[in-house]
Amino acid sequence: MADRRGVRLFGFYPQWSIHQRGYLVRDVSAVADRLTHLGYAFGDLDASGEAVCGDPWADRERRFGAEEAVSGVADSEDQPLAGNLNQLRQLKAEHPHLKVVVAIGGWNWSRHFHAAAATPRSRAAHVESCIDMWLKGDAAGVFDGVDLDWEWPGSDGGPGTVADPADKANFTALLREWRTRLDALGAETGRTLELTAFLPCAPERMRAGYQVPEVFDLLSSANLQGYDLHGAFERTTNHQSGIRSPAGDPASGRPSLDQGVRAWIEAGAPAHKLVLGAPCHGSGWSGVHAHGDGLFQPSAGPARGTFEPGHESYRVLKDRTGARHRDEAAGFAWLYEGGTFWTYDDPVEIARKAEYVRDRGLGGMMLWSLDGDTEDGELVEAAHRGLAGGAPPDGATDRRSGDQWYQADTIPAWP
Template structure:
C-alpha cells in the first residue's frame, strides 16, 4: 500500500474508531464491496488427525484456488474468557511429511512453526489473495463466551489475549511471533448469546448487548494492531438460523455494521435430535413438511434481511455432510417418516461426510431422490434415510446466492468433499456461471 493510500486508510479508520468509542456502530470496512461473491470454507483442527485430510487436500482437489476465505476452527476460551489453543500439537507442533505438506517439503526438527498453522501459512504463500481467519468457539467451544463479554475489562482482556495469541502469533512454547502473519482476522462462533446452545454453556440475559460491545472492542483492538502492522484485520461472525435465538441474542443491525460479513447457518434445520426424517438444508420448504415453524435457506436469509442485515454481508452456509436416520417407515421414499434413531455412521451416529455418503449409491441398495422445487436431495434404501447436498444441490444454492445478490457461500466443512472436488466445483459453478 502506498503512503498516500495508507494515510487515507488511517484517517478513515480513526474516524470509525472514534464512532465506536462514542458508542455509535460504525460501518465495518468491506474490502469486497457490494458486488463481490465470497466463498468461505472451514478447515477444522481435527481434519487431519481424525479424517486424514491435510491442508494439502484443498490444493490437490482444486478447492483452495476457488476460495476467497479460509476459517480455521477452532480456538477456544478458558473460564476467564482468554483465548487458548485446545490442541497445540494439531495447531503448531505436529510435523508433516513431504507427501502431506502443501509445499512438498517435510518439516524439520526444531523449526519455529509446524502443525496446521504452518500448512496454512504455506497455503497462503501459494494463494496470496486468500484471507485466513481464526474461528473462536463452535458448538462445543462456546461455554465461556459470556464470561469474556461480561464487562468492559473482561472484553478488553479477552480481545487482547486473542490478538496476542493468533494475530501476533505468540504461541506457548514456541518462539515469539512464530505464527505471525498466518491470520488476517478473527471469526466469532459464539453459539449462542443468551441461548444455551450446547448444554453447560454459561448464559446471561445481558449477552445480547454484550455481544455488540464485544464486537466494538474487537474493532478497536484490531484497528490498533493493524496500525502497528501497517495492514487491516477483518472481523466476522457465525450467526444462527433459528429466529428465536437470533432475536434473543443479537442486535442484528448493529452487529452487521460492525462485521465485515456474517456467515449464516444454512443447515441443521433438522437432524436426529428429532425422530421424524426431514431435510437439513433445503432452499425452500418442501411440500408436506410437518414441522412448525418451517425452516429453509430462503426463510433464514429473509429473516436476517428483515432485521437489518445488508444483503452483501449475508454469507449463506452450506453443508458438506449429511444427517441420517434408521428404522424408517418405508413410505414417501422415507421423507417425513418416523425412525428408531440415528443411522450408523463413520464419525458419529447420524452424521457423515459427503465423500463417504456418495459411496452408498455404488452398491445399488440406495436410491437418490430430489425435490427440484424445494431444492434438496436424499438417499433411501427402505429403512435408512440420509439428507445431504450433492453437487447439483450446491450449484442450485450458488445460483440462489447469486440471484439474491447475497455476500457469498460458507462451507462446513472442507474435509467432506471428494478428492475430485465435486462439491466445490458444483458450488463454484452456481456462484459464477451465467
C-alpha cells in the same frame, strides 16, 4: 476464484481433520484457487474467556513430512512453528489471494463466551489474549482476521452454554472491542484484518441474541448456518438444509433457509454481508419406513456414520447405493435404502443454493467443512461455478445423478 465484486466463497478446515480423518491442509490445495476465504476451526477459551489452544499438537507442534507438507519440504525439529498453522502459512504462500481467518468457539467451545463478553475488562482481556495467541508471535501473518463462532448469545446452544438476555448487548460490545483492536493492529502492520461471525438461521435466536444493525456495522461479513435445520437429534426424518419449507413438513414451525435469510434482512442485515452456509455432510436416520420414500417418517434413531452416529461426509454418501430423491420446489435431496435415510447436499443442490444467493443479492457461500467434500472438490466447484453465474447448456447434466445443474465453461463477472 469466486470473488467478484466482493462475493465470497468461504470454506472451513477443522483442526481435528488431521487426526482420524486424514485430511491435511495440503489437501485444501486442490480447491484453494476456487476459495476466497478459509476458516480454521477452532480456538478455545478458558473459564475467564481468554484464549487457550484446544489442541496444541494439531495447531503448532505436529511435524509434517515432505509428502504431507503443502510446500513439499519436511518440517524440522527445531523450527519455532509447525502444525496446521505453519501449513496454513505455506498454503497462503502458494495462493496469495486466499484470506485465512481463525474461528474461535464452535458448538463445543462456546461455553465461555458469556464470561468473555460480560464486562469491559473481560472483553479487553479476551481480545488481547486471542490476538496474542493467533495474530502475533510465531503465528504473525498466518491469519487475516477472526471469525467469532459463539453458539449462541442470548439463547442456549453448545454444551455448558447459558441463555442470558444480557448477552445481546454484550455481543455487540465484544464485536466493537474486536473491531477496535483489529483496526489498531492493522494500522501497525499495514494489513486490513477482517472480523466475521457465525450466525443462526432461526429467527428466534436472532431476536434473542443480536442487535442486528449494530452487529453488521462491525462485521466484514457473517456466515449464516444454512444446515442442521433438522437432523438425527430428532426422531422424524426431514431435510437438513432446504431453501424453502417443503409441502407436508410435520415440523412446519421450524425455519427454512429462505425464512432465516429474510428475517435477518428485515431486521437490518445488509444482504451483501450475509454469506449462506451449506453442508459437506449429511444427516441420517435408521429404522425408517419406506412410505414417502422415507421422508417425514419416524425412525429408530441415528444411522450409522463413519465417525459419529447420524453424520456422514458427502464423499461417502455420493457412492452409496439406493434411491436418490429431490424436492425441486423446496431445494433439498435425500437418499433412501433399506430403512436408512440420509439428507445431504450434492452439486445439484449446492448449485441451486448458489443461484439463490445470486437472486437474493447475498454476499456468497460458505461450506462446512472441506474434509467432507470429494478429493477433487465437487461441492466447492459447484459453488464456485454457481456463484460466478454459470448456467447449464441445453441437456447438460451431472453425470452422477442425471439431474440438470449449473455449469460454466467461462466465469462471467458477478452482475
